[in-house]
Amino acid sequence: MFITINRISLLAFFLLLTGCVATQKDIDYTAYRQSKPRSILVLPPLNNSPDIRATYSFLSTVTKPLAEAGYYVFPVALVDQTFRENGLLNPGEMHQVPLDKLREIFGADATLYITVTQYGSSYLILSSEVRVTANAKLVDNRNGQLLWQGMATATDEGNNNGGGLVGALLSALIKQVISNVGDPGHVVARKTSNRLLKASPNGLLYGPRSPLYEVN
Amino acid sequence: MLIAKRSFLFLLAATMLVGCAGKQPLLYQWGSYEDQIYAMYSDTGKVSIEEQLNNLEHDYQVARADDKPVPPGFHAQVGYLYFQLGKVDQALHSFETEKTLFPESTIYMDRLIARIKLNKGQNVYNH
Numbered sequence: 248m249f250i251t252i253n254r255i256s257l258l259a260f261f262l263l264l265t266g267c268v269a270t271q272k273d274i275d276y277t278a279y280r281q282s283k284p285r286s287i288l289v290l291p292p293l294n295n296s297p298d299i300r301a302t303y304s305f306l307s308t309v310t311k312p313l314a315e316a317g318y319y320v321f322p323v324a325l326v327d328q329t330f331r332e333n334g335l336l337n338p339g340e341m342h343q344v345p346l347d348k349l350r351e352i353f354g355a356d357a358t359l360y361i362t363v364t365q366y367g368s369s370y371l372i373l374s375s376e377v378r379v380t381a382n383a384k385l386v387d388n389r390n391g392q393l394l395w396q397g398m399a400t401a402t403d404e405g406n407n408n409g410g411g412l413v414g415a416l417l418s419a420l421i422k423q424v425i426s427n428v429g430d431p432g433h434v435v436a437r438k439t440s441n442r443l444l445k446a447s448p449n450g451l452l453y454g455p456r457s458p459l460y461e462v463n
Numbered sequence: 464m465l466i467a468k469r470s471f472l473f474l475l476a477a478t479m480l481v482g483c484a485g486k487q488p489l490l491y492q493w494g495s496y497e498d499q500i501y502a503m504y505s506d507t508g509k510v511s512i513e514e515q516l517n518n519l520e521h522d523y524q525v526a527r528a529d530d531k532p533v534p535p536g537f538h539a540q541v542g543y544l545y546f547q548l549g550k551v552d553q554a555l556h557s558f559e560t561e562k563t564l565f566p567e568s569t570i571y572m573d574r575l576i577a578r579i580k581l582n583k584g585q586n587v588y589n590h
Binding site for chain 2: 285286303304306307310311314315317319320322323324352353354355356430456459
């Protein structure tokens, strides 16, 4: 009995160890730590998926993970409006604006460039999956240096179990129909955004407004 | 000795569990801020500007009652909504509040404030 618990603890310990740290590869944070950005300007994401909702669905999920990581996040809708008033109507054009111009208008320390590569459901005969994948680059507005980059993906994890073949077909179909009414991509976008942009090992560092901010 | 070792491992596993899954308390009271932004783009016109303002005002009251700050961008978003309604003074006040709470926004807020003062009386957003 003792030995069993002992083994379980050991196993749990190693499982957790694996889950927490084992997948890390080293990312060079030198420039990031030197730059010490306090504020992040998030541009409306580029959308490489076929779903036109992706850009603004994703944009509306970025403030929380970044702000909770300890950064000032510029008001995303107002920033979008400012670009539009200046004649830049789509993310492609907005992503082309030179950094010194962005610094002059917004006064941000860093700019986050996001690209959504997958957004929404694919109908896979026996199951349908909603997936959102995105990558991001954080750039220092003062010198254009790349501070960090990463990517993340998430799904609705709704696999069809039980009910046999007909059940699976039907449930995939029903899910597909429901998917077209609301936008289940948005719920998944929130997950992806959180994975991509919260402070984490290999992810963003904590910013100055977080109690976990490391002053170097 | 055996028991001590077992307890140690157990404790270690438990600690790591907490370390991994445990949540930091949130810095801000989020309310519906992000949902309002999503609604703004996904169903244009479905949630009126007045309704969006009411929802954010409600969030603000909740945050105050909980003694928690509202997130960065919140007051700027409120100012933007007021501006679209032509309520210029409230808009100016909201941008000033954003600046006071988050000095990181100073350059941008000052730009918006100057622009509004220049165009005072005219709705430059054409909504």
